[in-house]
Amino acid sequence: LTILGLESSCDDTAAAIVRRTGDDAPEILSSVVMGQNDLHADFGGVVPEIAARAHAERLDICVRRALAEAGLSLADMDAVAVTAGPGLIGGVISGVMCAKGIAAGAGLPLIGVNHLAGHALTPRLTDGAGFPYLMLLVSGGHCQFLIARGVDDFTRLGGTIDDAPGEAFDKTARLLGLPQPGGPSVEAEARSGDPARFAFPRPLLDRPGCDMSFSGLKTALLRARDALVAEKGGLTRTDRADLCAGFQAAVVDVLVEKSRRAIAAYLEEIPAHPLLAVAGGVAANKAIRAGLESVCTEMGVQFTAPPLRLCTDNAAMIAHAGLELFAKGRKDDMTLAARPRWPLDQRSPALLGGGK
Ligand code: ATP
Ligand code: FE
Numbered sequence: 001l002t003i004l005g006l007e008s009s010c011d012d013t014a015a016a017i018v019r020r021t022g023d024d025a026p027e028i029l030s031s032v033v034m035g036q037n038d039l040h041a042d043f044g045g046v047v048p049e050i051a052a053r054a055h056a057e058r059l060d061i062c063v064r065r066a067l068a069e070a071g072l073s074l075a076d077m078d079a080v081a082v083t084a085g086p087g088l089i090g091g092v093i094s095g096v097m098c099a100k101g102i103a104a105g106a107g108l109p110l111i112g113v114n115h116l117a118g119h120a121l122t123p124r125l126t127d128g129a130g131f132p133y134l135m136l137l138v139s140g141g142h143c144q145f146l147i148a149r150g151v152d153d154f155t156r157l158g159g160t161i162d163d164a165p166g167e168a169f170d171k172t173a174r175l176l177g178l179p180q181p182g183g184p185s186v187e188a189e190a191r192s193g194d195p196a197r198f199a200f201p202r203p204l205l206d207r208p209g210c211d212m213s214f215s216g217l218k219t220a221l222l223r224a225r226d227a228l229v230a231e232k233g234g235l236t237r238t239d240r241a242d243l244c245a246g247f248q249a250a251v252v253d254v255l256v257e258k259s260r261r262a263i264a265a266y267l268e269e270i271p272a273h274p275l276l277a278v279a280g281g282v283a284a285n286k287a288i289r290a291g292l293e294s295v296c297t298e299m300g301v302q303f304t305a306p307p308l309r310l311c312t313d314n315a316a317m318i319a320h321a322g323l324e325l326f327a328k329g330r331k332d333d334m335t336l337a338a339r340p341r342w343p344l345d346q347r348s349p350a351l352l353g354g355g356k
Pocket of ligand 2: 115119139140280281312313
């Protein structure tokens with residue numbers, strides 16, 4: 001099976017081709033990502049209309065490149081998979097329209113993929129992870145613990161009740177005048193900072209369960225920044241590094257402790273498959289990876305994280321998720337709709353038999 005995948009749910013336009021032969025491991029034949037950081041830089045965040053227009057202009061270019069890099073044509077594809085949600089609706093519509101055009105023009109089956117399923121199934125693409133496994137999905141828009149039981153079967157154990165960590169990193173960068181996306185810039189600053197200088201909160205650690213909260217952390221950071229500015233008229237390099245280090249340490253502590261609880265809950269149900277996989281853009285963070293790795297070692301659980309380029313948004317994960325769904329008999333038609341919201345623990349209508 002050879003699947004073309006398209007991704008356009010946020011600010012990366014992407015196309016990729018993934019192939020699986022028989023029971024062999026799936027192989028990424030090409031993966032093209034065109035970022036839009038330059039287009040949104042002046043606005044301090046992603047502007048949905050600008051993103052949607054850029055996707056509409058660039059999807060075609062990405063598809064051509066992905067085909068050229070793989071040395072294949074549309075005639076070699078078995079299906080086209082596209083992110084049908086959740087995400088910024090204009091961008092998702094751009095992708096779905098493009099995929100429908102390709103499907104109609106080349107006579108290919110169409111498969112709508114949940115973007116989060118793309119992230120959540122990535123450990124199968126990169127590490128051949130077998131079901132079930134415990135998943136921490138931690139990105140710009142999401143943060144949740146899931147038990148991945150099948151390609152379209154996820155159980156949510158808990159997650160953020162407000163901001164996602166990626167969003168918190170991005171807001172922190174904005175508050176400190178660091179470049180977007182905030183994750184990498186805050187991580188770089190934190191490296192030289194003192195994490196103990198500011199006592200930032202660890203929200204919800206006092207409550208049982210796997211739910212998390214990150215919005216209070218941003219407020220605490222804002223207060224600390226404003227206090228420094230009021231006191232000295234500005235921030236020094238050291239102040240900035242210490243604020244970043246303190247913020248990142250708080251995020252790590254929350255993710256690590258909540259992972260400990262999620263692992264305990266998972267092991268209680270499924271002791272025979274001790275695996276925690278992490279995915280999503282924030283999984284690129286080295287301090288977070290190290291924290292998760294150590295809690296896994298402590299609890300006798302295997303840990304895996306995809307390479308960075310497959311942690312952030314890409315179309316290989318969409319082509320791969322589409323491949324897994326297609327192999328299970330999943331197919332959409334021209335009525336496939338873009339969905340701004342699409343919780344992962346809701347099974348897709350197609351596999352439940354009928355309906356949209
Ligand atoms: P979602 O997948 O939930 O729809 P998204 O697609 O915007 O959201 P991703 O592309 O998976 O999210 O990840 C982007 C986020 O990851 C951004 O918020 C970015 O700041 C964050 N991020 C990237 N690198 C790092 C890092 N090194 N440390 C922390 N956060 C990071
Ligand atoms: Fe994403």
